[in-house]
Every structure is written in structure tokens, then in C-alpha cells.
Amino acid sequence: MAEMERDRELENAARTMRTAPVAAGVAPDEPISELEPPSAFPGATKELIELNAELAKLPKGGTLAAKVAERGGLDVAVVGATGAVGRQMIDCLAERNFPLTRLRVLGSARTAGQSLPWPGNASLAAGDLTLAEGTAEALEGVDLILGAAANDIAMELYPRAVREGAIVVDNSSAFRLVPEVPLVVPEINAADVAESHGIIANPNCATIICLVAVWPLVQKAGLRSMVVSTYQAASGAGRRGMEELVAQEAALALGEPVPAPSAFAYQLALNLIPQIGGFDGRGYTSEEMKLQNEGRKIMHLPKLRVGCTCVRVPVMRSHAESVTLRLERPLTPSEARELLRDAPGVRLVDEPAAEPPARRYPMPLDTSDQDLVYVGRIREDLAAEDPSRGLELWCCGDQIRKGAASNTVQIAELLLR
Numbered sequence: 001m002a003e004m005e006r007d008r009e010l011e012n013a014a015r016t017m018r019t020a021p022v023a024a025g026v027a028p029d030e031p032i033s034e035l036e037p038p039s040a041f042p043g044a045t046k047e048l049i050e051l052n053a054e055l056a057k058l059p060k061g062g063t064l065a066a067k068v069a070e071r072g073g074l075d076v077a078v079v080g081a082t083g084a085v086g087r088q089m090i091d092c093l094a095e096r097n098f099p100l101t102r103l104r105v106l107g108s109a110r111t112a113g114q115s116l117p118w119p120g121n122a123s124l125a126a127g128d129l130t131l132a133e134g135t136a137e138a139l140e141g142v143d144l145i146l147g148a149a150a151n152d153i154a155m156e157l158y159p160r161a162v163r164e165g166a167i168v169v170d171n172s173s174a175f176r177l178v179p180e181v182p183l184v185v186p187e188i189n190a191a192d193v194a195e196s197h198g199i200i201a202n203p204n205c206a207t208i209i210c211l212v213a214v215w216p217l218v219q220k221a222g223l224r225s226m227v228v229s230t231y232q233a234a235s236g237a238g239r240r241g242m243e244e245l246v247a248q249e250a251a252l253a254l255g256e257p258v259p260a261p262s263a264f265a266y267q268l269a270l271n272l273i274p275q276i277g278g279f280d281g282r283g284y285t286s287e288e289m290k291l292q293n294e295g296r297k298i299m300h301l302p303k304l305r306v307g308c309t310c311v312r313v314p315v316m317r318s319h320a321e322s323v324t325l326r327l328e329r330p331l332t333p334s335e336a337r338e339l340l341r342d343a344p345g346v347r348l349v350d351e352p353a354a355e356p357p358a359r360r361y362p363m364p365l366d367t368s369d370q371d372l373v374y375v376g377r378i379r380e381d382l383a384a385e386d387p388s389r390g391l392e393l394w395c396c397g398d399q400i401r402k403g404a405a406s407n408t409v410q411i412a413e414l415l416l417r
């Protein structure tokens with residue numbers, strides 16, 4: 001257990017569970033409808049059920065367009081601004097020329113008072129931003145919060161900010177399955193932002209990358225089930241995950257003792273760790289269940305079944321995924337390639353027959369620090385009972401950008417319309 005406690009992701013899972021589940025012992029995706037019929041959703045806690053009821057009473061479909069028209073920009077706060085996702089969010093706001101009148105950067109008490117560089121954009125000049133501690137007071141009067149901190153911080157800060165008139169787009173998993181909170185991938189369900197009562201959730205990073213890749217095929221051929229194996233980069237565990245992998249690799253290169261792991265449960269360098277998040281009663285991890293639970297909500301496919309294995313790999317950035325699709329209707333690999341060639345958010349990289357270097361398939365080094373999900377290795381699934389309705393593919397995308405920061409800023413852009 002001491003080892004488990006070292007894993008920051010397990011700490012996060014524990015934080016999520018701090019408030020007792022409605023039915024102790026109910027696995028996260030099992031229906032709890034007999035116990036709480038009106039508010040049943042996976043991972044429901046008393047606190048989340050109350051929040052859901054409260055959100056339902058708030059007006060729906062708020063946008064930020066009027067404020068931008070009136071003031072030329074927005075007062076925006078990035079919570080968790082020093083982390084892997086928060087820093088990338090700041091860069092995305094600059095790159096995408098997001099309209100700003102003020103940019104607040106919030107972190108923990110540890111970094112309060114330090115400064116972060118703002119590269120500048122057309123609405124807000126470049127300069128240094130001073131970090132404030134993430135408190136309710138630091139968010140007073142803000143128009144838009146981009147959340148890049150852990151679940152407990154999200155629960156503590158954002159509901160109050162929404163009551164006071166802010167809109168929140170959050171990257172933690174705290175609110176993702178709450179019914180009154182839309183869970184949005186703009187390429188798939190942009191229209192769902194109109195259902196928001198002030199909080200919109202950014203999905204899990206591996207889920208976003210998988211669904212951007214498969215959605216064009218799902219629209220054409222329907223989807224019954226998926227089997228997904230993920231190969232997730234160290235940076236998925238945040239800044240500490242990256243630092244730990246770099247330190248372990250440096251020690252190995254110098255022939256020095258490898259420092260004890262703390263961000264992960266075990267040494268990641270030269271290794272694979274088949275656990276991301278805590279285990280449920282059936283042996284699935286919380287990260288693995290996100291593919292099914294969040295996939296159902298985003299694609300509006302409540303009966304979708306997903307079998308998933310999530311693995312942490314010694315890659316710095318960009319998650320890769322092997323995906324097996326069981327489709328409702330036949331779809332050939334060449335039809336799938338044609339659909340993906342023009343699909344939003346996707347780059348088709350599928351040249352297995354060519355000689356190197358023209359032989360191409362998606363790889364993390366090629367997909368890092370950009371926003372597209374690369375898809376390749378598209379082929380018939382030889383294990384399918386009806387191979388015409390079974391496809392295999394491989395996809396890869398930068399989970400700090402499209403899996404988190406860029407997707408969040410894209411959602412915020414939907415609110416400008």
C-alpha cells in the first residue's frame with residue numbers, strides 16, 4: 001500500500017472517492033438506479049448529486065459572446081497554471097488569439113507570488129503574470145475559468161464561481177459524468193455546450209484521442225463495442241511524471257542508481273506499467289472505465305461496450321492507442337481511410353506498404369506538440385465473427401494539447417459564438 005500511495009494518480013483517485021459513494025461497494029459503472037433513480041450516474045456521490053440538482057436550476061446555454069462584444073475580451077483564469085496542462089493552456093490562448101482583457105494565473109500556495117511568462121496575443125500584450133493561490137477570492141469577478149488542477153480543487157472552487165456568474169471548462173474528472181455537465185469534444189458533440197449550466201467538462205485525454213479517430217467511422221457504420229489498449233506517455237501524470245522519467249533515464253545513462261519512483265508506483269524507464277488509476281472490483285482501473293463511461297456520454301451511445309487496458313509507457317509526450325471496432329454495419333479499410341482523410345481533427349498516416357522513410361504510421365515523436373490525432377494501421381479485424389464489420393486501427397495524439405489544453409480552449413471558443 002505504501003508503494004501505491006506514491007502513485008500520484010492513485011492519490012487523485014483517492015481524492016475523487018473522498019466523499020462516500022452513494023452505494024458503498026457499487027462498481028463505478030454499475031447502475032445505481034434502484035438506490036437513487038433520478039440522479040444515477042457512474043461515480044455518483046452525494047456531493048455530485050447535490051451539485052447536479054443545483055446546476056439544473058441555473059439558466060442553460062450561457063455564452064460569452066455578449067461580454068466580448070461589449071468589452072473586446074474576457075477576464076480569464078487558468079487554475080493549475082504551472083502544471084503540464086495549465087502551461088499548455090496559456091500557450092494555446094496565445095496561439096489561438098483568444099480574446100482577453102485579463103489573464104489570471106492560479107496555482108498552489110507553493111508557487112504563489114512567482115511569475116509565469118505570457119507570450120502575448122492580439123488582445124493582451126506579452127509580459128510576466130504573477131501567480132496567485134487558487135482560492136475563491138482569487139476568482140471573484142472572473143468571466144471564464146479554465147481548470148487544470150486536481151478534482152478536489154475543482155470541487156472546492158468551481159461550483160461557487162459558477163453561482164457567481166463564471167463559466168468553467170474543467171480538465172479534472174470531477175464533473176465529467178454529472179448529467180447536467182456537458183462533456184465535449186468539439187469535433188464530435190459541439191452542440192452539447194448549449195446544454196451547459198455553467199460547467200463544461202473536458203474529457204479524459206485517452207478518450208479524446210480515441211474518439212476523434214473513430215468518430216468519422218462511427219457516424220458512417222455505427223458502433224457496437226470497442227477493445228482499446230493504450231500506451232500512455234509519462235506526461236499524462238503531469239509535471240512530476242515527466243521529471244521522474246527524465247531523472248530515471250539520466251541515471252541509467254550515467255550508470256548511477258535509479259532514483260526511487262514517486263509519481264508512478266514503479267520505475268517507468270525501461271519498463272511498462274499496466275495500471276493507470278485505482279482498480280475497481282472487477283479488475284479494471286479508473287482510467288480504463290473512462291473510455292466506456294465518457295465514450296457513451298460524448299457519442300450519445302448509452303449502450304456502447306468498451307474493453308480497455310491502459311498502460312503507462314516510457315514516452316515523454318503523446319498517447320498511442322490500439323483500437324478494435326465492432327461496427328453495426330460493414331465498412332472496408334479503404335472506405336475507412338477515405339472517411340478519415342477529410343475528417344476534422346484527424347491526419348491519416350497509413351502507408352505501411354511503402355519502403356522507409358516513405359513507410360508511415362502514427363508515432364508519439366511525430367504527433368507531439370501539435371493538435372491533430374494521427375490514424376493509421378487500418379485493417380480488417382481477423383478475429384471478428386463478421387470481418388466486414390470489424391476494423392483494427394492505431395492512433396496517436398498529443399494528450400497535453402488535444403487531450404487537454406487545446407480541446408479546452410476549443411470548447412471555450414464555442415462559447416464565443
Ligand SMILES: NC(=O)c1ccc[n+]([C@@H]2O[C@H](COP(=O)([O-])OP(=O)(O)OC[C@H]3O[C@@H](n4cnc5c(N)ncnc54)[C@H](OP(=O)(O)O)[C@@H]3O)[C@@H](O)[C@H]2O)c1
Nearest residue numbers: 080082083084085107108111134148149172236238239404
Ligand atoms: N497531463 C495530462 O496529460 C492531462 C490530460 C488531461 C487531463 N489532465 C488533468 O488536468 C489536471 C492537471 O493535470 P496536470 O497533468 O497539468 O498536473 P500537474 O502538472 O501536476 O499540475 C497540477 C497543477 O495544479 C496546481 N495546484 C495544486 N494545488 C492547487 C491549488 N490549491 N489551487 C490551484 N492550483 C493548484 C499546481 O500548482 P503548483 O505548481 O503551485 O503546485 C499545478 O499547477 C488534472 O486534473 C489532470 O487529471 C491531465
